[in-house]
Amino acid sequence: MKFKTIAKFIPMVLMLALIMSGCAQQSGTTSATQEPKPAAVAEKKDANVLKGPIVGRSNKAKTISITVGAGDAAKTMMLRFDDNTEGLDFAKKGEAAIINWEQRGDDKFATVIKPKLAKLPEGVTEIKVDELYQLLEDQVPMTLADARPGMRYNQGHLPTAVSIPVPLLKEKKAEVLPEDKDKLLVFYCGGYT
Amino acid sequence: MSTSNAGLAKKLGYTNVRAFLAGEPAWSEEGYPVYASNTFVDKGNIVLIDLRKGEAPVNGRIPRSVQIHYEQLEERMDDIPRNAPVTLYSDNMTEVTDAYEDLKAEGFKTVSLVNGNYQGWVASGGKVETGPIFSNEIKWVRILGKGEVSVEEFRKAVKGDLPDTFVIDARTPEEIKELGIFTNTVNIPLDEIPKRMNEIPKDKRVFIHCSTGARADLAYRELIENDYDVKFLLLNISDPECDCPIIMP
Known part of the structure; x- marks a missing residue:
């Protein structure tokens, strides 16, 4: 069929x-x-398309490892690359990528690599590092929330940030957010993935 | 993660929601400081550095801190383990900021500050230690990460003192031709692991190493995916700490 x-x-x-x-x-x-x-x-x-965060790239072995799937189904796949692989720079540890690949003999070869850009929910805008720095510098009233797991927050977080990991917000909802719903609310995590 | 939280907040009726997508890595890469939580300063596996001068630390300091006043930092830099998370405090912001930037420039990846410096620590009710300081030695031991083998156990295996162990060197044949290979070790370069899986026994524990641990980590993930009992060595094998017997080419 x-x-x-x-x-x-x-x-x-x-x-x-x-x-x-x-x-x-x-x-x-x-x-x-x-x-x-x-x-x-x-x-x-x-x-023949893989999407997910890059685990690592070895230029010596000429391989890229990428995690695909989420939760318990997540697994790491290893692909080879060569001089013809396009967009190799997008295969950067910790960043999400979309990899097209093809089977050549026993090996899987990456052919084209593109960055996987985070999709912003409707009505949410991106803030860049310089603008955020300026807002903090000017002490503009806002709630800055770290969405990473608590352990990562403890190791090092942005000034004035509070810890609101994703599971916590899902469970407690508005309880862990400011009362004023019109106040500026900025979320960040560990990068684009 | 930031996008899912932002989406959730939007659904809950928040009107002014933004996402800092580049996140913490972009922030600290700019040289802007990040702060450790007080619980982490208290209990985390960190190197805690007190940058204050003179008698101040004797009169009161954060427990577990090592006294290296800012002017000494450069000469003590090599005593700080490169992969250790470092947390700094002083009594003035300029000094910690300078030290933060120095460590970042030197290649330290995880550097953080104590919120509000020493004054902030005291004000927030943090524990304080007083009295003479007997040692300025940095004692820090890395806690093994997921899938890592300890150097001791790895050394035992290559010496042939750990039965039922299969050790893989994931470097290229060229590297081995130049630098040699550990005893009791089989060379399977990282890129050949998927197709040479049949050479790796399922009924033995498997250890993998390469030159620094980066490729070994990737090989580990490949094998764990295929149900191997496997660990990898996260260590630069030229480090004297390794001390494993080598068969020279």
Whole structure:
């Protein structure tokens, strides 16, 4: 079913190319596995994008590790990269990225890396470091809230900040926020991820 | 995290909500100070430095603090472990700010200040210690992070004194050709780990190292994903602390 739907929308030429490259990669295997291959190729094509925070990049081993999924389902995947990989600088430890990859033989290679930008909820605006510094310097009335886990807050937080980790706000709601709903409320955490 | 909280606040009816997306890392990178919570100053695994001069610390200081007055800081810099979180206090803001910037420039990653300096600590009811100071030695031991093996245990393994252990060197063959390899160790470069998984026994504990621990950490995550009993060494192996037998090329 899935194969049919996809085939309808992909131009025949591309489809042929996919099947052919799939065959070329597996030229050593027996012909008994030939039949389900086109479907497998189509599925792989769908899954070839990874999104999540970068765990690390090794320039010596030429690999990138990225965490995908959330909570208990989160897992780390390792990809290789080479001189043709685009946007390598976006694979920066601790920052979220979107990686397109392809299978080459036994290895997964990153082809294009883009930064994954945080989506702002409607009606919320971003504040940059200089503006925030100025507001604090001018002692503009505001509530500055650290959204990271309490331990991180304890280690080091911005001046005047209070600790409101995400689970706490979810549980206590407005109880942990200022009474005045029109007062400036700024949230920060450990970076873009 | 900041966006989910901002979204939540918006839903609760807050009208003036903003998100500082670049967050704490961008703030401290600018050289702006961050503050440690008093509980962390009290109990955290930190190096606490008292930058005040002369008799002041004798008359009252924060327990566990080491006295290094600001003028001495440069010469004592090498005594402070590089990976230790450092918290500073003094009795004047200029001095702590200067020291904060100096440590940041020197490459210390986690540096924080005591809220309101020594005066703020006392005013908030923080514990104080008085009397003569007998030692200015920095005693700080890193607490092992998730998945880390201690140097002692790792050393035992490469010496062959820890049965049922498989040690992997995740560096490149070129690095090993130049620098040698530890005894009882197998070289599987980080990028080859996924396809050489069949060479790594499932019924043994696995230790991984590389040159500094960065690649070993990534290899660890790859193996833990595949249900291995695995730990990695977070240490620069050229550090004298390592002291493991090497087979030279």
